[in-house]
Structure formats: structure tokens, C-alpha cells
Amino acid sequence: METSVIPFNAPLLSKRFLAIGAHALSEKMLELIARLSLTQRLIVLDCGNRSNMYSVAKLIRPYTSDPVKVMCNIRLSRAFTCYQVLAMVQAVAANPPREPLVILDFLATFLDEDVELKDARRLLERSLDCLAALSVSSPVVISARPTPTISRQRAGLLELLRNNADVCWEEPHALQAAQQTQMFLFG
Amino acid sequence: MITFRGWLLDLYLNQTEGLTLWFIGEDDSRVCFRQVFPVTFYAAGPKEQLRSLWKRVNGNAGVLGLSRKQKQDVFVSDPVDVMQLDMASPASQVRLFRDIEAEFPDLTYYDADVTIGTRYMARYGVFPLALCELEVDESQIIQAIRPLNTRWDLIPDLPPLRIFELAPNCDPSRGRPTSLHMRTDRFVRQIPLDAIGDYLRVIDEALTAYDPDIFVTNWGDSWLIPFLIAQSEEKGIPLRLNRDTARPVRWQKETTYFSYGHIIYRPEEAHLFGRCHVDRRSAMMWSDFSMAGTLEMARVTTLPIEKAARVSPGQGISAMQVITALERDVLVPYQKRQVEEFKSGMQLIQSDRGGMIYQPKVGLHMDVAQVDFVSMYPAVIIKGNISPEVPLPNVLEPAHEELGVVPSTLKPLYEKRVEIKKKIRQYPPDHPMAATLKERANALKWLLVVCFGFLGYKNARYGRIEAHEAVTRGGREVLLRAKEVAEAEGFEVLHMYVDALWIKKNGCSRQEHFTDVISKINLHTGLTINLDGIYRWVAFLPSKTDARVPIANRYFGVFQSGEIKVRGLEARRRDTPVWIAAVQNQMIALLGQSRTKSDLSDHIREAFRYYRASLEQLKANQVPVDQLVINGKVSYALEAYKASTASVRAARQMQAAGMPIKPGMRIRFIYRVGEPDVFAWDLGRPINPAEVNKAKYIELLAKAGSAVLAPFGISEVLFREWSETQTLQLKLKPYLEKKGLPSG
Numbered sequence: 001m002e003t004s005v006i007p008f009n010a011p012l013l014s015k016r017f018l019a020i021g022a023h024a025l026s027e028k029m030l031e032l033i034a035r036l037s038l039t040q041r042l043i044v045l046d047c048g049n050r051s052n053m054y055s056v057a058k059l060i061r062p063y064t065s066d067p068v069k070v071m072c073n074i075r076l077s078r079a080f081t082c083y084q085v086l087a088m089v090q091a092v093a094a095n096p097p098r099e100p101l102v103i104l105d106f107l108a109t110f111l112d113e114d115v116e117l118k119d120a121r122r123l124l125e126r127s128l129d130c131l132a133a134l135s136v137s138s139p140v141v142i143s144a145r146p147t148p149t150i151s152r153q154r155a156g157l158l159e160l161l162r163n164n165a166d167v168c169w170e171e172p173h174a175l176q177a178a179q180q181t182q183m184f185l186f187g
Numbered sequence: 188m189i190t191f192r193g194w195l196l197d198l199y200l201n202q203t204e205g206l207t208l209w210f211i212g213e214d215d216s217r218v219c220f221r222q223v224f225p226v227t228f229y230a231a232g233p234k235e236q237l238r239s240l241w242k243r244v245n246g247n248a249g250v251l252g253l254s255r256k257q258k259q260d261v262f263v264s265d266p267v268d269v270m271q272l273d274m275a276s277p278a279s280q281v282r283l284f285r286d287i288e289a290e291f292p293d294l295t296y297y298d299a300d301v302t303i304g305t306r307y308m309a310r311y312g313v314f315p316l317a318l319c320e321l322e323v324d325e326s327q328i329i330q331a332i333r334p335l336n337t338r339w340d341l342i343p344d345l346p347p348l349r350i351f352e353l354a355p356n357c358d359p360s361r362g363r364p365t366s367l368h369m370r371t372d373r374f375v376r377q378i379p380l381d382a383i384g385d386y387l388r389v390i391d392e393a394l395t396a397y398d399p400d401i402f403v404t405n406w407g408d409s410w411l412i413p414f415l416i417a418q419s420e421e422k423g424i425p426l427r428l429n430r431d432t433a434r435p436v437r438w439q440k441e442t443t444y445f446s447y448g449h450i451i452y453r454p455e456e457a458h459l460f461g462r463c464h465v466d467r468r469s470a471m472m473w474s475d476f477s478m479a480g481t482l483e484m485a486r487v488t489t490l491p492i493e494k495a496a497r498v499s500p501g502q503g504i505s506a507m508q509v510i511t512a513l514e515r516d517v518l519v520p521y522q523k524r525q526v527e528e529f530k531s532g533m534q535l536i537q538s539d540r541g542g543m544i545y546q547p548k549v550g551l552h553m554d555v556a557q558v559d560f561v562s563m564y565p566a567v568i569i570k571g572n573i574s575p576e577v578p579l580p581n582v583l584e585p586a587h588e589e590l591g592v593v594p595s596t597l598k599p600l601y602e603k604r605v606e607i608k609k610k611i612r613q614y615p616p617d618h619p620m621a622a623t624l625k626e627r628a629n630a631l632k633w634l635l636v637v638c639f640g641f642l643g644y645k646n647a648r649y650g651r652i653e654a655h656e657a658v659t660r661g662g663r664e665v666l667l668r669a670k671e672v673a674e675a676e677g678f679e680v681l682h683m684y685v686d687a688l689w690i691k692k693n694g695c696s697r698q699e700h701f702t703d704v705i706s707k708i709n710l711h712t713g714l715t716i717n718l719d720g721i722y723r724w725v726a727f728l729p730s731k732t733d734a735r736v737p738i739a740n741r742y743f744g745v746f747q748s749g750e751i752k753v754r755g756l757e758a759r760r761r762d763t764p765v766w767i768a769a770v771q772n773q774m775i776a777l778l779g780q781s782r783t784k785s786d787l788s789d790h791i792r793e794a795f796r797y798y799r800a801s802l803e804q805l806k807a808n809q810v811p812v813d814q815l816v817i818n819g820k821v822s823y824a825l826e827a828y829k830a831s832t833a834s835v836r837a838a839r840q841m842q843a844a845g846m847p848i849k850p851g852m853r854i855r856f857i858y859r860v861g862e863p864d865v866f867a868w869d870l871g872r873p874i875n876p877a878e879v880n881k882a883k884y885i886e887l888l889a890k891a892g893s894a895v896l897a898p899f900g901i902s903e904v905l906f907r908e909w910s911e912t913q914t915l916q917l918k919l920k921p922y923l924e925k926k927g928l929p930s931g
Contacts, residue, residue, distance in 0.1 A: 037532070044532075053532045053539075074532035078652065080645035087524040114646065122292055149827045150850075 012100055012139035016131060018161060021171030024105035024145040026050045032141065033102055034059035037073040041099045043092065044076040047085050048105025050143075051076055082109040082123045086130075093130040100139045103131075107144045107158060111151040124157055128164045135166070188330065191321045193218065194346040195313055196400055197430075197461055197491065198304060204328060205276040206303065209430065209461045210319070211346040217398060217430065219461065220321065222329040225251060226280045226306060229258060229269040229518060230287075232294040237270050240291050244272065249279025258297070260518050261576040261592060261649065262525040269297065269518070277303050297518035305506050308489040309513035312337070315485040315492055318344050338487045339599050341606050345482070351399030353390070359410040360869040367411075371397055384422035387415065391426050400462055401478075401492070402428070407466035412436060412457040430461025443851040452851030456497060463492040470496040472633060479623045480630035487600060487631070500633040504596070504641050507634075508649045511596045520648055525575070527652050538656045542685035543663040545670070546737040547727035551898045552681055553784055554696040555689050555744070557719040558705060560665065562632070563686035564639035565601050566714045567661035569594045573642070575651035582664050583713065592649050597638055604631040605715075662686065669708045669716065676704045682727060684740050689725065696721060696747075720746040723782060726898035728755070731890075734902070743895070745779035757891040764887070766814035770801045771891040778895070791899055798892045802910055805884055808876045812857060815884060816868050819854045833858070837867040844870055858883040885910055 019025050034056045036042045044051060056074070057067055064070050079085040085106075092101065110120045131140050142165070147155040162168055193210035196217075201207045205224035212218055230240055244250055251273040257266040274280040284299050308314050312334045322331040336344055351371050355364030367386060369376045376393075378386045404411050412428065416436065419426040428436055439456040453471075457464055465481065467473050472480065473496070485495035488503030489510060495503065509519050530538070560566065567573065571580035574591020590598065607628045614621040641647045643655030662685065669688055670680050678690040695701065701718055708716045725744030730736040741755030753759055753775060758768040774794040781790040804810055819834030825848055828835050837856035838848045840863065848854075855868035858880040866874050889910035893903040 043529075051535065053535045056532055057536065068533055071532035071536070075529045076532060076535055077527045077529045079526055080652075081523070083522045083524050084526045084645075088526040091526065109645075119292065150824050 012141065014135055014137060014139055015166040016135045016164065017139065017141045018165035018168045019141070019143050019171075020146060020158070020162075020168070021143075022145060024048055024050060024108070024143045025171065026052075026104070026143075027055075029102065029104055029141075029143045030055045031059060033074060036100055036102070037070050038063055041073045041075065043097055043099060043101045044074055045085075045088055045092070045101065045103045046076060046078040046105070047103060048108030049078065049080075050104040051078065079109060082112065082115055082120055085109055086123045086127045089127045089130040089134075093134050096134055096137050098138055100141065101131075101134060103140065103142045105145065106142045107147075107161060110157050111148070111154055113151075117154060120154065120157065121160070124160060128161070132164065188325075189323050191218065191220075191323055192318070192335070193321075194316050194318050196316070196346075197463065198307060198315075199460060200276075200278050200281075200303060202276075202278050205278070206307070207431065207460075208329065210321075211348075211400065215347065217400070217461075219431065220323055220327050220329045222332075224277060224303075224307070225273060225275055226277050227271060227273050228280060228284060228299045229256070229271055229297040230291070230294045231260075231267050231269045231297070232291075236291060236294055240270065240287060240294065243290065244283065244287065247283060249275045249283060251275050258518050259516065260297070260520070261512065262520075262523075267518075277306070295524070296521040298513075299521040301509055301513070301519055302490075302506065304489050304491055305509050306513070309510050314338055314487075314489045315495075316343070316345060316482060317486070318346075338489075339603050341603065341610065343486065346400075348401055349397060349399045350401045350403055350478070351394065351397055352403045353407070353411065354405035355411060359406055359414075361871050369393060371399070373397065384418055384424050387419055387422065387424040387426050390415070391424070394427060398430070402459060402462055402464045403478075404464065404466050406468050407464060408456050408469045409454045409466075412464070428464075429459050434460045441849065443849055452849050452853075453497070456493075458493050463496075465493065465496045471499060472630070475633065476626045476629040479626040483627040483630040484634070487603070487634070500630075500637045501641050501644065501647075503634055504638050505647065507596045507600070508592055511592050512649070515592070517592065523646070523648055523650070525651065538653075538660070540656075540663070541659055543666040543683060544685065544739045545666075545680065545683035546739060547682035547689070547742065549727050549729045549734075549737045549898075551724055551726045552689075552691060552722075553724050555681060555691045555722045555725045556695070556701050557722065557725075558669075558688050558690065558701070558708070558716050559719045560669075560686040560712075561605065561715045561717055562601055562635045563662055563665065563714065564658050565597050565635040567658050567665065568638065568642075569598050569601060570713055571657065571661050573654050573657050573661070575642070575649050575654050579653060579657045580661070583661050593638070593642065593654070597635065600631060600634055604628055604635065607631065665712045665714055668712050672708045672711050673704055676707065678704060682739070682742075687719070720748065720750070720752075722752075723747055724784070724787070725752075728894060728897055731903060734897075743775050745775075745781075749779065751775055751779045756894050757887075762818045762820075763891070764815045764817055764884070766810050767884070767887050767891050769814075770798065770888060771895060773797055774892065774895045791896070794895060798888075798895075802885065802888060805888060806881060808879070808881075810884075812874055812876055812879060815857055815879060816855045817857070819856060821848060821850060821852055821854055823850050824848075833865045836863060837865045840865075840867040841869060846870075882911070 029050070030052060033042065033044060037056070038060060053071065057071060060070050061067055077088055079088045110124050134140055144158060144161060147158050191210070191212065193212040195208060196211055197209040199207055201221065204221040206222045208220050208222060210218050210220065230237065241253055245253060254271045256269050256271045258269050260267045274283065288296065311332050313319055313332060318335040319332055320335055321329050323329055349371070352369070354368050356366045356368060357364050365380055367378045367380065369378055369390070378389050380386055415426055437458040437460070439458060441453060441455045443452045454469060456469060470481065481492065481496045484490070484503055485492045488495060488506050490498065490503055490506055512519050567583070571583050572585035572587055572590055572594050573580060574593040577591040578586035580586050607624050611621050611624045611628065639658050642650050642658060643652055644650050666683055670683060673680055673688060673690050678692045680688055680690055682689040698718060698721065705716055705718060722744040723746070725742055728738060728741045730738050738755065743751065743753040743756060745751050756771060757763045758771040774797055777794040777797055778790050781787040819837065821834055821838045825835060825838055825842060833856060834854045838854045842848045857866045857868060857874055858864065859866045859874070859878045860880045864880065886907065889907040890903070893901065893906035896906065897903060
């Protein structure tokens with residue numbers, strides 16, 4: 001397995017890392033989850049229905065004789081609305097963990113048109129406050145995707161997220177474009 | 188004080204007393220009353236914020252009282268401290284809540300956005316078309332009301348509804364209507380759309396004289412009512428569409444939403460006061476359950492008739508769950524904040540699965556029985572007591588005695604549908620009562636179908652992903668148990684699909700041959716399974732790309748009754764042109780005439796001859812162009828598309844012509860030769876039949892035809908080549924011989 005699936009230096013420090021790319025860099029993030037799970041426990045917050053654990057199981061299989069044990073290193077919860085994202089982040093922050101926190105497709109639910117932009121922004125700001133507190137004691141790796149055209153009036157949310165990250169990596173545009181037709185070239 | 192008996196037709200807010208209610212009297216009168224209707228909602232959160240809220244709202248207009256209470260939140264084990272806000276009327280509650288939600292966004296609100304019909308049902312047990320007894324004072328204010336029947340009556344006592352139909356003589360998006368067709372049980376008229384506007388007077392007089400309860404239209408939301416209102420204003424001729432003539436038509440905004448993997452567009456809706464407007468073209472499920480089903484949906488869900496006709500059944504289930512919660516004095520959350528419990532990666536793999544599918548044995552099979560579980564997922568929810576607030580069952584064994592909100596809501600619905608289905612069997616199939624009961628059963632079926640999906644829906648107030656997963660887990664277990672029983676009884680299981688099994692055994696071809704196995708499955712699963720029918724023959728189809736790979740739920744066959752069943756074929760797809768669907772259906776119908784394997788060959792030949800004749804018809808430009816329209820869809824705003832599909836290209840033509848395109852809209856088009864390669868049908872311009880891209884339609888026809896003949900070994904590629912060129916020779920004889928069928 002690729003040892004540096006996203007260009008953040010390992011071991012990850014207690015900071016907020018943000019990776020932006022097409023499909024919220026799902027494949028790369030799952031590789032990161034697989035890599036971390038081989039050696040330690042981690043927490044995954046899935047905000048965009050991206051936690052394909054079959055893929056993770058396949059990735060770890062060549063590197064362990066006990067994949068079930070490794071898969072149990074991953075503790076995961078999914079959120080389907082931005083209200084749930086905030087509740088989930090608050091719940092984690094209430095008992096700050098030592099293990100890394102990986103957040104998949106963080107902004108997906110904040111783009112939901114059913115939620116007014118002012119409410120989405122308020123919920124995001126509060127979630128980001130929690131993540132700032134969490135990143136003091138453990139690394140927080142967040143993935144997001146570029147704001148889709150249909151949600152362009154919410155582009156400010158990505159900007160807000162970017163401004164609240166300690167380290168930000170963005171997939172080059174050319175690569176993003178290529179991914180529209182041929183995905184998952186990493187690894 | 189007078190006593191009045193009648194059926195509730197319409198209910199809406201007014202700014203003075205609270206509610207306006209329209210009734211159909213037992214004496215056939217139409218009467219309007221008003222009612223004072225105070226409402227309550229709640230706020231919870233940090234004490235200092237609640238204190239600020241108290242200061243903010245105390246003494247406000249409409250606030251009757253503020254108090255501190257302990258109430259039950261369905262997702263929290265202990266009662267929660269809440270601030271109770273008692274409001275004078277629903278209108279004042281809506282106003283205040285809108286303000287305080289903006290000022291105190293971090294508080295948790297309950298019972299804040301419950302619709303008025305739902306509140307009314309929970310308080311008085313009164314629902315649309317409920318027969319009621321009222322005590323009314325001299326100012327026409329209701330002082331007391333009680334229902335005389337329930338939502339669960341099998342044969343409800345319904346009022347004699349006056350239904351008024353009005354429709355343009357053509358699809359307004361395809362051409363300019365020149366007349367309107369007006370129909371009631373007393374008269375039928377064709378009214379020309381003249382320049383001076385006499386038709387407005389005719390309609391207004393007819394509405395006044397007939398005084399309808401239900402105003403049924405075609406394209407009423409998107410064209411007819413906006414047109415009539417605009418003409419009425421322009422020509423200065425009054426048109427009283429509402430029974431409550433003091434009010435204008437209420438417009439509900441257009442919307443686009445995501446439902447079961449599809450983007451759905453709903454145009455603006457015209458709602459009336461004192462009577463109900465039902466636009467058949469906007470009524471989502473009209474083709475499935477028509478008027479009787481719509482009224483049944485309104486009765487059991489308590490949604491207004493206008494809404495029940497238009498919205499997805501999910502909204503109905505949601506309303507029913509809220510009623511159950513209110514009746515139990517459980518809080519109704521405004522925004523659900525409950526999150527999924529943490530699970531390991533391994534647990535997610537084990538739990539996040541769908542229904543059980545056992546791939547079919549591709550090919551033709553004789554004397555196959557299809558057995559289906561009756562409303563399997565609702566039955567699993569009820570049997571396992573699966574609800575977000577109670578412990579989840581151990582597969583099918585409930586872990587909690589008292590039924591939760593979700594199974595409590597479903598149980599009477601499930602039982603009513605079972606009873607209606609029994610009742611249907613008491614009538615001959617062509618009896619009008621049987622048709623009405625079927626429509627009602629269909630409405631209930633849709634409510635039961637969506638209840639499972641709703642458990643996992645993000646915005647469902649009483650949804651919880653773990654509960655959703657528990658239902659599929661129960662379903663898989665039930666199907667596996669059924670398979671084991673069938674195999675122990677010597678049956679071969681050919682296919683399983685979520686809640687159905689296809690089984691066969693040598694010598695078993697009559698209903699009584701399957702009675703034992705069905706009883707044993709019922710016994711071992713605790714759920715009811717029915718014999719859907721015995722196929723004379725059924726063909727399970729392979730993948731289009733690899734003939735060795737079976738495809739679940741893609742089959743066709745003919746029951747012993749002669750009824751044909753088709754799944755997963757072009758004829759079932761909404762985007763298939765009606766002519767191609769008809770050719771495919773007719774080919775299957777011809778095959779369906781065969782009673783034994785030995786006479787199948789003759790019917791295969793007949794089906795092939797029919798196909799060839801249809802092909803010739805297409806090549807000779809003899810197929811009406813409107814029968815070739817493809818019913819496509821755009822799922823996103825047009826600018827979001829990077830690749831251009833035929834639907835998108837057609838939608839762009841419409842946009843260029845000034846027609847607004849919204850995600851989820853259906854886009855009808857024709858494939859044409861040259862550039863542009865598609866022709867947007869709703870541009871309303873005529874198309875020359877010579878412009879139709881015949882090659883494209885031959886390809887579509889060949890796909891549909893080859894799907895029917897594939898089980899008999901005829902390859903799709905060869906069939907398509909033959910259809911396109913007809914220079915190849917297609918001889919059926921060797922294929923039939925290979926399949927062991929007489930080759931003649």
C-alpha cells in the first residue's frame with residue numbers, strides 16, 4: 001500500500017488537515033483509514049456516505065493475518081444532516097479521544113438546500129469550533145470536495161473550512177478533471 | 188347551540204378564531220364553521236437561553252402562557268426539561284416560532300412545525316372526510332366536535348361528493364388548447380376558448396350552480412388555473428374558483444427533491460379554500476390509486492385531500508407517526524439531532540446490507556410457483572417491534588414489550604390492507620366495488636412500502652439508521668428460513684428477491700401442491716406468505732453484456748390464469764417509447780398464449796412474425812411520431828452537466844426557447860437525423876416523420892425484441908444485426924432445437 005496517500009507528513013501531528021478534491025478524495029481517504037487502522041485505533045465521522053468498509057477490508061487484507069481485528073480498530077459513525085454533523089462532533093468533543101479523527105466529505109450535508117444558508121453556516125462554525133478543540137490533542141483529517149456548481153451560493157462554506165485548517169492540500173485541477181471520467185488513480 | 192352532523196371536507200387557518208372548517212352536511216348542505224384552536228409548542232436547552240427566551244416572549248401577542256414542564260423526547264431515555272409555550276392560535280404560533288427560531292437558533296424545539304390537520308386529528312380524532320357530530324353556537328363557532336367513525340373503518344361511510352372535472356382539449360405544452368372539457372355527474376360540456384371570454388362566465392356559472400367539492404383538472408397547476416385567473420383579470424370577468432370567495436387561490440411553490448434514487452420535480456400547486464383541487468397530472472400516484480385511493484390516503488394519513496393527491500407517501504407516513512407521538516404525549520422534534528451510535532468497521536460491513544437476493548437460474552422454466560411475503564418489511568417492523576426509541580430485536584425476536592412509535596403506526600395500516608384484500612376476493616373481478624377496494628389497497632400499499640425507507644431517511648423525525656438496518660436483517664433471515672423450508676420439502680429454489688421466492692418441483696403444478704410448503708414457511712418465519720401464482724412458464728433473463736451472468740428481477744412469464752408478468756424489461760421503463768413498449772408487450776402476449784412447452788415453438792414464431800411486421804412498419808414511416816417520444820429526465824441544473832446526454836440536449840433546446848428547466852423535470856424528445864440529433868417534443872413544433880432517426884429506433888426495437896427471444900437462445904447481437912440489415916438470415920429452427928423445443 002502507498003505509504004503517503006495524501007501529502008501530509010506521517011506521523012500525523014495534532015493539527016487540522018484539510019484535503020480537497022473530486023469526490024471528497026474518497027479513495028485516498030479510505031486508503032488513509034486502512035493505513036492508520038493497521039497500527040492504531042482511529043475514529044471516522046462519515047458526513048457524505050463515503051465509508052465503504054469493503055474497500056478498507058480489501059486494502060488491509062494483504063498486510064494482516066487478522067483483518068477482523070484491524071477493522072475493529074476503526075470506530076465509525078455516519079451523519080445524514082448538518083444538525084447530526086454538529087451533534088456528532090459535539091459528542092466526540094465531549095470526551096476528546098487520543099486517536100486520530102478522520103472526517104469524510106465534511107461539507108456534504110451543509111450543501112443541503114433544505115437547510116437555510118445562515119443555519120448551515122452557524123452549524124458549520126460551531127462544528128469547526130469543536131474540531132479546533134479536538135485538534136489540540138489529536139490529529140483531525142478532513143476531506144471535502146470543491147463546491148458543486150449547483151451549490152455555488154454556498155461556496156463560502158468551503159472557504160470557511162479552508163480558513164479553519166492548519167494544513168490544506170488541494171488536488172490539482174487537472175487531476176480533478178481527469179477524475180470526472182477515470183477515478184481512483186491513486187495508490 | 189345547534190347540533191350538526193356532517194363530513195369534514197377542508198380545514199385551514201384563519202387569523203381571527205384559529206381555524207375555518209368546511210363540512211358536507213348529512214342533508215347535502217355545504218357549511219362553513221370556525222373554531223378557536225389554541226396550540227402548544229416547546230423549547231429546550233441551556234437554562235440561561237431559556238430564561239432569555241422567557242423574557243423575550245412573555246406578554247407577546249398571542250402568548251397565552253409560559254410554563255416549565257418535563258416531557259418525553261423519543262430519543263432520550265429520561266424526560267427532558269422544556270419550556271411550554273401556549274399560543275392562542277396556530278397563526279400566532281407560526282409567527283412567534285419563526286421569530287424566536289431566528290433569535291434562539293441553538294435551542295431545541297418540539298411540536299413547532301406540526302401541521303394543523305395533524306394537530307386537529309391528535310386532539311379530536313377528526314380527519315378528512317370523517318363523519319362528525321358538532322355543537323355550534325349562534326356565531327357559527329364550533330364548541331365541541333367528535334368523530335362518528337375512525338380512520339380504520341373498512342367500508343367507511345363517505346359523503347356524496349360533487350366532483351367537477353375541467354381539462355383542456357390538448358396538452359398545453361404541445362399545442363394551444365382551443366376548448367375546455369367540463370364534466371360532472373349532471374352535465375358534460377365542451378366550451379370553446381373564445382376571444383371575448385364567454386367561457387369564463389360559463390365556468391363561473393357552472394361552479395356556482397353545481398358547487399363542487401372536488402375540482403379535478405388536467406394540467407390545472409401548470410397551465411389551466413394560471414390561465415383562467417390571468418384571463419379573468421384581463422377580461423374583468425369574475426371567476427370564483429374557491430368556495431370561500433373571500434380568499435384568492437393559494438399557490439404552493441414549485442420544488443425539486445430527491446426520492447428513492449430519483450430527482451423529482453413538482454411544479455407550482457394551486458390550492459383552493461372550501462373545496463379541493465386535484466390536478467391529475469401533478470397527482471404523483473394517480474395512475475396507481477386514482478380518486479378512491481387518494482381519499483383513502485387522506486383519511487388514514489390526515490393530510491388534506493389536495494396534499495394527499497400530490498405528495499409522496501413518505502409525507503403521509505410521517506404525519507401518521509407524528510399523530511402516534513402526539514397521542515402518546517411524546518415530543519415531536521423539529522430538527523432531528525440523533526446520531527448513529529459508533530460501530531466498528533467490521534460491524535458496519537455486517538449491518539449495512541440490503542435485501543437478500545439469490546440470483547436466478549437463467550432460462551425458461553415450466554410450472555414455477557411465485558410465493559411472496561405479504562408486506563414483508565412492515566411485517567418485520569411490527570413483529571420485531573423495530574422503532575428508533577426501543578431496543579432493537581434479536582433478528583426477529585422483539586427486545587421490548589410495548590410497541591414503539593413506528594410499529595404502532597403501521598399495525599392498523601397493515602391490518603386494514605390485509606382486510607381490504609380479503610374483501611376484494613368477495614367480489615367478482617369486474618365488480619365496481621372490487622376496483623374501488625383495489626385503489627384503496629394500493630394507496631395503503633404505498634404507505635407500507637415507504638415506511639421502511641423512511642426509517643433510514645435523513646429528515647424522518649422517527650428515523651434511525653440502526654432501525655433501518657434491523658429491518659433488512661430481519662428480511663434476510665426470513666427469506667433464508669423460507670428457502671430452507673422449501674428445500675427441505677423437495678422444492679428447487681430458482682430465484683429469491685427480497686420478499687419473494689420462485690420455486691418448482693416435479694409434479695407440482697396446481698395450487699394444492701404448494702399449500703403444505705406455504706403453511707410450513709408461515710410457521711417457521713412467523714410471517715404470512717402467499718402464493719402469488721403458478722407460472723405456465725417463466726423466463727429469467729441474463730445480463731445484456733454477458734449472457735453467462737444472471738440478472739435479478741429481470742424476467743417475464745405467464746401465469747396459469749393467462750396473466751402476464753414482466754419485470755425489468757424495456758416495457759416497464761418509463762423512458763421507453765410507448766410504441767416499442769407495446770411491441771414488446773404484444774410479443775410476450777403472443778408467447779403467453781402457449782399452454783405447454785410443445786406449443787411454445789409456434790408462438791415464438793408468431794412473436795417473431797409480429798416483430799418483423801413492426802420493424803417493417805417502422806422502416807416504412809408508418810409509426811405515428813408521438814408514439815416514438817422518449818420520456819427522459821434531467822437530474823441537475825443544466826449548467827452542472829459536463830457530458831451531454833440526449834435528455835440534456837433536448838432540455839437545452841427548451842431552455843433556449845425560453846422554457847424554464849428544473850432538476851427532476853421530465854424531458855420528452857425524439858431522435859432525429861442530422862444536427863441537432865434530438866428534437867425536444869415540448870417545443871410544440873411539428874416534426875416531419877422523415878426526420879425521425881429510424882436507425883436509432885430500430886436499435887431500440889431490436890433491444891426490446893431480443894430481450895423477449897433471448898431465453899430461447901437467440902443472441903441480441905445477431906438479432907440486432909438482422910434488424911438493422913436484414914441481409915443476414917435468421918432461422919429460428921436451430922435455436923428451438925437447441926432448447927429442446929419442437930422446431931416444426
